[in-house]
Amino acid sequence: MVTAGALDVAVELHGPEGGQAVVLLHGFPDDVRAWDGVARPLAEHGFRVVVPYLRGYGPTRYRDAATPRSGQQAALGVDLLALMDALGIGRALLAGYDWGGRAACIVAALWPDRVHGLVSANGYNIQDIAGSARPAPPEQEARYWYQWYLHTDRGVAALEQDRRAFCRLLWRMWSPSWHFTEAEFAATAAAWDNPDFVATVVQSYRHRHRAAPGDPALQGIEDRLAARPPITVPAVVLHGAEDGVDPPANTEGCARWFTGPFRRDVVPGAGHFLPREGPQPWIAYLRSLAAR
Template sequence: MPHVMVTAGALEVAVELHGPADGPAVVLLHGFPDDVRAWDGVAPALAARGKRVVVPYLRGYGPTRYRDPATPRSGQQAALGADLLALMDALGIGRALLAGYDWGGRAACIVAALWPERVAGLVSANGYNIQDIAASGRPAAPEQEARHWYQWYLHTERGVRALTENRRAFCHLLWRMWSPSWRFTEAEFAATAASWDNPDFVATVVQSYRHRHRAAPGDPALEGIEARLAARPPITIPVIVLHGAEDGVDPPGNSAGCAARIPGLRRREVVPGAGHFLPRETPQPWIACLEELGLSSP
């Protein structure tokens, strides 16, 4: 798919556009380690239903670039939320349906929580995706700590070197571990792996996984947003949560109590046979949920 470049906040964002420019807006947001190809089974179907579908490459991925060499290469949660809001402003989108998983789901949850007037509805993989950074020093169950091995690895210079020098093998392993039943092709993997050649990919990823554990400073320009997120704001707009039954990094039990933070929750669906890369593995639930929220939004 061809992309356009959009000047938005700190970034020049590469965006793929589908559907009529005057249709109801839907923004689809990918995670780590992935890119816009995650939504190839979703975006055309929504466009055929008359939606204006916006699929951006996140900071550090694909053709997206930081505008200023001095801007910190930060993957912290406030950056992802600020990027999404800036992109909506730049495209003249006053209100949109949002859908995302992993990093993209975090961006969507942040905008839905802090700027609910901009969001008509949200489909979020794995529930309430705003980090509790203040509590990051509290150990999780050993099984979950083991699932996050890659995060601890990236706290070391050896891990940074591994991601820098061997990023395809590193991420290929994560695809296999996190979605154990998904039989992706090597051509499918290669099409997305090219996005990780972005010159800021490694720095952005490393800062993301260090910042959430208070092992790296954040961007000073984002302190105001981080302060608001520290309060764990509720998401009050209509939300549907999807969760892969076989998610190898964030198992379904992790979102079982998400209603406590999402008073707008319509329902939570655990998708059988699917893992972490949910839009790629099972696009249909995303299409159906976004269509449902779109029909019910005022």
């Protein structure tokens, strides 16, 4: 457990303390087990690997009952920066997908001096909240059904009453070719029993569509993100070819947000839960970025 900013963060650590730091960040609905196929091989190559549970997941806890249970993008970025400070990490490689990819992109964009390189699934993950009222094509709106559902009391009740059924459906829909085991699902599902999971998730999906207020303490960060800052550090974007919620076509033009050395790679046979389904590209690209 690491006290970092607003949180007591549960962190799994691998590899030598003096190795080059790599922070691996999970998404929704997932947990640190997403990185099991990546963390250990990196540690064997001498990296100091840090794998935290995000706010609202697993043993991670808010330190103050008065802190808003916010999953907004600024909170995720600030959490990552605070964790790096608490662990004495001046500069790190960052890798993440979904919520974790958003945190990694935010730190890379706003504090580039702290980032040696970035591997982000699904592109430039900083949200355009000001533009969120613009509708997407109907096919994409349908993929976001869960976000609209969580705007209703009925959807919140569904997530609260049976988190496992709700999230199991997302696993199946978002990674249609991934045949996970019951043991694999159960090992991660325990992380959703966090008492703040539902509140944090609901606020995240409402805030990004301007349907819930953010944490006032984070407004300055949100204002900076509203400018859609470019990512200047060396970066790789990975995308699962069979991603059921964010298909590869959604990131075909993402290179315009990356002004440093950049590469985009579509991983065949993989869906949304890319570190689980295709760990090798993460390992290869992180090692390549470390050598720059």
